[in-house]
Amino acid sequence: MKREQWGTRAGFILAAVGSAIGLGNIWRFPYMAYENGGGAFFIPYLFAMLTAGIPFMIMEFSLGHKLRGAAPRAFSKLGVRLEWLGWFQVFIASVIAVYYVAVIGWAISYLGFAFTQSWGSDTNAFFFSEYLKLGDNSPSNLGGLQLHIAIPMVIAWGITFAAIFTGVKGGIERANKIMMPLLFLMVLALIARVIFLDGALDGLNYLFQPDFSKILDAKVWSAAYGQIFFTLSVGFAIMIAYSSYLPEKSDINNNAFMTVLINCGFSMVAGILIFSVLGYMAQEQAKPLTEVVSAGVGLAFVTIPAAINLLPAPYILGPVFFLALVVAGLSSHISIIEAVTSAIIDKLKWSRKKAASVVCGVGFVVSMAFATNGGLLLLDLVDYFINNVALLASCLIELLVIGWLLKVSDIRSYVNSISEFTIGKWFEICIRFVSPIMLAIILGTNLTNTFNNGYGGYAMSDLLMLGWGLVAAMFVIAVIINVASKPLDKKEG
Ligand code: PHE
Numbered sequence: 001m002k003r004e005q006w007g008t009r010a011g012f013i014l015a016a017v018g019s020a021i022g023l024g025n026i027w028r029f030p031y032m033a034y035e036n037g038g039g040a041f042f043i044p045y046l047f048a049m050l051t052a053g054i055p056f057m058i059m060e061f062s063l064g065h066k067l068r069g070a071a072p073r074a075f076s077k078l079g080v081r082l083e084w085l086g087w088f089q090v091f092i093a094s095v096i097a098v099y100y101v102a103v104i105g106w107a108i109s110y111l112g113f114a115f116t117q118s119w120g121s122d123t124n125a126f127f128f129s130e131y132l133k134l135g136d137n138s139p140s141n142l143g144g145l146q147l148h149i150a151i152p153m154v155i156a157w158g159i160t161f162a163a164i165f166t167g168v169k170g171g172i173e174r175a176n177k178i179m180m181p182l183l184f185l186m187v188l189a190l191i192a193r194v195i196f197l198d199g200a201l202d203g204l205n206y207l208f209q210p211d212f213s214k215i216l217d218a219k220v221w222s223a224a225y226g227q228i229f230f231t232l233s234v235g236f237a238i239m240i241a242y243s244s245y246l247p248e249k250s251d252i253n254n255n256a257f258m259t260v261l262i263n264c265g266f267s268m269v270a271g272i273l274i275f276s277v278l279g280y281m282a283q284e285q286a287k288p289l290t291e292v293v294s295a296g297v298g299l300a301f302v303t304i305p306a307a308i309n310l311l312p313a314p315y316i317l318g319p320v321f322f323l324a325l326v327v328a329g330l331s332s333h334i335s336i337i338e339a340v341t342s343a344i345i346d347k348l349k350w351s352r353k354k355a356a357s358v359v360c361g362v363g364f365v366v367s368m369a370f371a372t373n374g375g376l377l378l379l380d381l382v383d384y385f386i387n388n389v390a391l392l393a394s395c396l397i398e399l400l401v402i403g404w405l406l407k408v409s410d411i412r413s414y415v416n417s418i419s420e421f422t423i424g425k426w427f428e429i430c431i432r433f434v435s436p437i438m439l440a441i442i443l444g445t446n447l448t449n450t451f452n453n454g455y456g457g458y459a460m461s462d463l464l465m466l467g468w469g470l471v472a473a474m475f476v477i478a479v480i481i482n483v484a485s486k487p488l489d490k491k492e493g
Pocket residue numbers: 019020021022023024025096097100230231232233238332333335336
């Protein structure tokens with residue numbers, strides 16, 4: 001059977017952008033920028049984007065396009081002993097997929113609450129006690145299934161399943177062609193309103209006011225690099241799968257630049273949106289901005305609801321904000337499930353419909369672990385190990401394989417032969433030297449820190465089993481598949 005293909009170039013770019021723009025852009029980026037020196041964070045961030053983000057995107061687009069397979073097939077075509085790296089990436093994608101969908105579920109619930117602000121005035125107590133019903137739990141003591149969280153997750157799975165089941169062009173591309181313009185419109189409409197609120201500009205000053213002392217802090221660089229891979233969806237099987245459906249005539253360089261720049265531009269816009277709202281909130285409550293901000297998940301589900309309470313027409317702005325969050329999350333979830341599905345289609349020669357059903361069915365069941373009282377804690381722990389250990393290791397190995405085992409100049413001549421503008425020698429320098437050196441330092445630091453200090457105060461047994469153990473199991477199983485199974489068929493599927 002011939003491999004499926006995107007219908008149009010714009011369709012591919014919207015899908016790639018749909019994957020890249022996700023929950024990470026809306027709640028993670030603004031908070032990271034704020035924490036890591038405000039305006040000064042943009043220097044390491046832009047450096048990471050140029051030296052790691054863009055080269056990595058070009059590299060993954062070229063792998064998918066040239067080798068015509070999801071990650072396992074693409075890597076096995078580079079060398080039969082490399083198939084495991086593809087599976088390791090598919091496992092990273094699978095793990096992210098099952099917890100990410102929980103956050104989408106929360107966002108769907110909050111979309112409902114937003115119409116009447118039924119989260120009340122104490123949004124912190126509401127989120128943790130009333131909504132999540134987090135009690136005396138831990139990542140390994142999850143409590144019971146919470147139907148009111150499970151049901152919105154079913155809705156999210158339903159939408160993802162419909163897109164994947166229907167296929168690349170009719171399902172994924174069509175979904176993104178609706179979702180992405182809708183997302184841009186909603187975010188622009190929100191900004192147009194909130195930027196004129198009292199205090200909004202103070203919020204922006206806060207975000208963009210550079211704290212240059214932070215630039216010398218290794219943590220800030222680590223945060224910037226970590227964020228770049230996650231935000232661009234590279235290193236975990238997604239962009240290789242998406243680009244394996246590109247038609248033969250495709251401008252790789254141009255597509256890669258567009259995807260990266262649109263994603264990072266969107267992050268800036270989201271930062272502006274969030275900080276305008278926070279500035280307004282600080283002004284309304286006559287508090288310093290540092291006192292109204294909360295971290296990570298809390299930003300979207302505690303601080304923003306509290307800010308919405310204070311906004312003019314909260315019953316409009318609130319639902320629009322949470323719908324934007326849902327749409328951004330769903331288009332990413334679709335991409336991550338496709339990365340897994342297409343790997344299975346390649347390997348087992350299943351039909352798309354069968355593979356999509358099994359992947360979504362199993363994924364749904366596993367994801368229910370996050371719809372429990374302790375779901376947030378499990379999510380927090382797993383997310384930490386996936387992002388700070390597994391994903392960075394995967395990216396580093398991919399760079400070393402491409403840059404040192406194989407000939408990276410081949411990739412450069414390949415993309416330059418099919419793209420309108422060409423890329424220079426800097427591409428090879430970034431792939432072989434700059435990015436791997438930065439990544440090796442960051443990964444090394446993360447490993448020692450986590451090894452010595454643990455993370456988040458979780459019990460040693462939880463860290464061993466759900467953190468280190470999970471990552472090790474993913475690696476071992478990937479290697480076993482590589483060694484024990486029949487090598488992937490080289491023909492396109
Ligand atoms: N790029 C996404 C983001 O910034 C990360 C992601 C992609 C997560 C795909 C899940 C699935 O949120």
